[in-house]
Amino acid sequence: MTAFGRTAPFLALASTLALALAAFPALAASGPPPGFVLNERPELAFTSPDGATKLEQYWKDSDDFDVKWQVWARHGEEMTELKPEQGYGAGFRFTNDSQWLVRMQKTGSGEQDLFLYHLENGAFAGATKRKSLSDLAWAYFYARPETKKFARLDYHITANLVKGTEEAYRWLGVDWPDNRYLVISLSGEFDKHPKNVALKGLGDWRCRYDLKTGKFDVPAMFAKANAEALNWEVRR
Numbered sequence: 001m002t003a004f005g006r007t008a009p010f011l012a013l014a015s016t017l018a019l020a021l022a023a024f025p026a027l028a029a030s031g032p033p034p035g036f037v038l039n040e041r042p043e044l045a046f047t048s049p050d051g052a053t054k055l056e057q058y059w060k061d062s063d064d065f066d067v068k069w070q071v072w073a074r075h076g077e078e079m080t081e082l083k084p085e086q087g088y089g090a091g092f093r094f095t096n097d098s099q100w101l102v103r104m105q106k107t108g109s110g111e112q113d114l115f116l117y118h119l120e121n122g123a124f125a126g127a128t129k130r131k132s133l134s135d136l137a138w139a140y141f142y143a144r145p146e147t148k149k150f151a152r153l154d155y156h157i158t159a160n161l162v163k164g165t166e167e168a169y170r171w172l173g174v175d176w177p178d179n180r181y182l183v184i185s186l187s188g189e190f191d192k193h194p195k196n197v198a199l200k201g202l203g204d205w206r207c208r209y210d211l212k213t214g215k216f217d218v219p220a221m222f223a224k225a226n227a228e229a230l231n232w233e234v235r236r
Contacts, residue, residue: 031079032058032070044089048098049166052076053124057089071103073124080123082115095179096166100211102133102182110156114184133209134159137184140207140216150230153188153201160185162206172221182209187229196236203232 036058046055054074061067069089071082082103091104101124103115114134118127128136137159141147162169162183168176169183189201206222206229209215218226 032072032081036060036068036070039089046092046094048094048101049096050098052098053094053101053119055082055092059089075122075124078123082117082124083126084115093161093163093165095211096168097179099179100127100165102161102165104161110158112158112160114159114161116182128214133182133184137186137207137209137216141186141205144218146227147205147230150202151190154191155189156201157188158186160187174219174221180211182211183207184209193233197233198236199234201232203229205229 037060039057039059044057047053052075056072056074057069058072059067059069067087069086071090073080073082082101086105086107088106090106093102093104094100099119101117101119103117105113105115107113112134113132114137116127116133117124127133131139142150162185164171165182168174168178169181172183184207186205186207187202189199193200205226207216207218208222210217
């Protein structure tokens with residue numbers, strides 16, 4: 001996924017209040033506020049598989065280059081904002097039943113968060129309440145026995161949604177139920193590393209999120225690659 005947006009100052013992780021707001025549809029269903037303009041680039045427009053929901057991304061510039069982006073879901077005659085507001089455009093993937101939506105949100109140079117929404121009463125609402133899906137995935141990573149002592153990453157901290165939500169990850173050779181799981185990949189780098197190493201950190205560590213139970217796990221098929229991900233480095 002490629003996220004789009006003008007260069008802006010680095011955005012810290014969203015505050016607890018902003019993430020709490022993500023749990024609820026916007027109260028106003030009239031569309032974006034004055035000053036926000038629809039970005040008409042086709043790669044920033046997304047439609048659910050059933051055709052019922054269309055996502056529109058609006059942006060607002062200012063003289064100090066503080067660019068703001070809002071995402072609005074158009075469902076019939078109603079429009080609902082997908083919180084939180086961000087500083088960049090985003091990519092999206094629906095499950096095949098059009099009931100779940102994942103937002104792949106660039107937050108800075110080489111940084112990305114994930115937000116999860118669920119269709120409720122005809123409108124998409126945040127599905128993980130006070131934390132983003134990526135925050136939950138990182139918390140799960142650091143809570144596991146083999147990773148709880150893994151040093152905190154410094155930059156390029158990225159949570160990615162592995163492609164395959166629409167076909168239940170059949171390309172991985174699995175036979176999982178449709179519209180049940182999301183596969184998330186976590187990566188990042190350290191500031192400090194040996195002189196003979198150009199980059200060192202975490203490289204593509206994967207886990208699975210169960211949309212039915214709201215819990216994470218690591219299928220056995222990921223174990224070998226995950227062990228290698230914990231020792232990822234690029235030598236000079």
